[in-house]
Amino acid sequence: MKKILLSVILSAPLWVFGQGFQVNLQGQKQIGMAGAGSALALDEASVFFNPGAVSFLEKNSISAGVNPLLFKSAFQRTGSNVTEDVKNKIAPPFEFYAVWGPKSNKWKLGLGVYTPFGGLVDWGDNWSGKYALTSLNLKAIYVQPTLSIKITDQIGIGAGFVYNHGDVNLQRALPVNYPDGRSGKVTLDGTGKGYGWNAGIYIKTLSDITFAIVHKSKVITKLEGGSAEFDVPNSLRTSFPAGNTFNAELPLPATTTLGIGIPLSKSTLLAFDASWVQWHIYQDLAFDYATNTSALADTKSARNYRDGSSFKLGINHQASDKLALRAGVGYAFTPVQNGYVTPEAPDADRYILSAGAGYSVTSKFEVNASFFFEDVKSRKQKNIETGLDGTFKTLVYAPGISLTYKW
């Protein structure tokens, strides 16, 4: 009889990063061009897009921007006539860049602080997938000091070191009930850090067509000593001890991008980026609890991601000395295979549409704005691990604005 609790079924608390958690918002001008621009020496955001292009920037500059993002996901359980929506919550992806180098010199220094991965999704405490997830708030903030060198008038190379600060808060309901009938709950909260690099080559041909090859390394982010708080009836407390902690590892994938920039006219630039996102590193997700009990074992959940990819085409048109207009389209292939889609990252292939504008208030001061929209295709799925069975559909809206000072 003592073993009665051995069989408490608790599937692993879990989180995933899909394309859904890859945030394609790292430079206001590039956002307006659907995220293309690795082959353009457009502005200080090249620190992210292509460190090799930084040395081709004419001016020193500093900029900061924010792109309030609304991730609107809906779920309809298979067989149900009810559609459930996530709560309206605004995630704040931001970007800060600085580029400096002595004028007419061959090198430049850069610094980027940006949020390439993140997610904010809150399904509420009582939706039909609450035992898989109620909410996730994930932030990865990369800090990247960079050196870029113009080897010749045609070729620039650059590289940066990446430090990642990661924050995760994940909550889900537990299928054990209090005397009043309500469910238990688990909250996993932790911070972690990881390291990586970002390097690129920028080639400017004699015809002014530009090329880029950029590789951003994977960043394995280790979370240690995160808090694992189980809100369960007291009679189950010995199975879910208070003050427990967990360790976990978040593999953020490497991305290799090939870019091309084509000047259509003196005032119009076309940019195309093809990216290969190496999600295959995400094979499983393991949680190591400091205290294990018969009901709380360490978990290892299969994820089996394959590599994802994206294709982005953008245009930048200098309408006047002061005004630039931008637009872009893109398409991204999901790394999440059938059977592995979850409410944290209700991922599927997606369309990207964007528009943007820039205005030079003075020769030193510039304002850029963008609007970024993603239409994630509807996807009917039954998750292999949780049995969560239904259709997800997601739309993403992100308006943004940045301020730049150049000298």
Add this chain to the structure above:
Amino acid sequence: MVGASKMKKYILNSFLAAVILFAASCKPEIDAVAGTSAGQANFSKYIAVGNSLTSGFADGGLYLEGQKVAYPNLIAAQMTTVGGGSFTSPFFTDAQANGSGYLTLSALVNGTPTLTPVTNNLAVRDASGRLTKYTGEVQNLGIPGMRVDLAFAAPFGAANPYLERLLSDTQVGTVSYFQFIQGRNHTFFSLWLGNNDALGYATNGGVTTDATNVLTDKSTFALLYSNLVNTLTAGGQKGVVATIPDVTSIPYFNTVTVAALLNAAKAINPAAAAIYIQTGAGAVRTATAEDLIRLPFQSAGLFGVPNASGLPYGLHPLNPIANNWVLDKDEIARIKDYVLSYNSTIKSLADSKGLAIADTYTYLNQVKTGIVLQGVGINSAFITGGAFSLDGVHLTPRGNAVIANVFIDAINGKYGSNIPTVDITQYRGVKFPN
């Protein structure tokens, strides 16, 4: 400059507000097909015929909370989107919400449960245990203890407090359940009856002492079940029938195992080598994993207690566990054979009448090994499995929701309807003490 910063803040706030308004109006849409068609069925008046499972009996009793989440009530609620009408049940009043009384889990120490009966706010109207009468229309016709054979026995209406409660004084003892369910102008029915024709015998350890623990003869079952089906379909009504689960798929027979008893004995006396049982055939032998012991044995206070000769109960061939506590492997084989026969009767009758079949026999065998639905692991473990209530036989609200979907899927599959399925995550398992 203060004004400028205020202005900036104002602009930023308006900007954010505009974005929220815009985005809130641009919700993702998912088209739903569920809830749009009754197919070839007419759900305007649904009646549910059955036993304790149909009534919402749980935790060893019939009480209001269980009645409200009985699987037919959950099905009826889902049917309203496809032409279903109101569905009436013989609910206990709020003042007598605890009905017959039931068990709660009052403590769980090192995994050992303590079950405590609820004895307040009962609907018991006299010392013999009869219940407060219910008058008025009833569509949930589930009667705890009802069997296929006893459905045709008028005197059972006097002996069974749950049926007695629904009959008028003149009907008691003169109207059988078979008569009671007739004349209700139904357009659709569910029929899940026959469980007790095998379970009554099984939960008494394979010992027959009265009419409630007889193993119903196979051909009697076939004859009477066809009478029920013929009556329910007399007006051409469509409906769903359910098969009878394997009695060994429930926690009642899988919690107190021979191995667990032996381990408990060894903890006290390492020399303990075997558990001894008395079989249905009267022999005494060593118990094996193929013999099942009834759940209440854990709290019966018998195990290991020495008799007058000093021989510990269950641990010596001269003081074995009595036949009525044990379903030995021969008894199990016999019951399984009967249940298979009952189910083949049910299925062939359903097929001949064009009725939907909710195959709870197959489904609960899957639950026994464990399933995962909407992030909830469900199995037939006692207390922690989530599907079975504290009596080890009847369903929790979560178990009722899961079974309701088995019925709904069967109905939709047969009649081309699309009754929406129940969101099982809205229903609880066992309540754990806080």
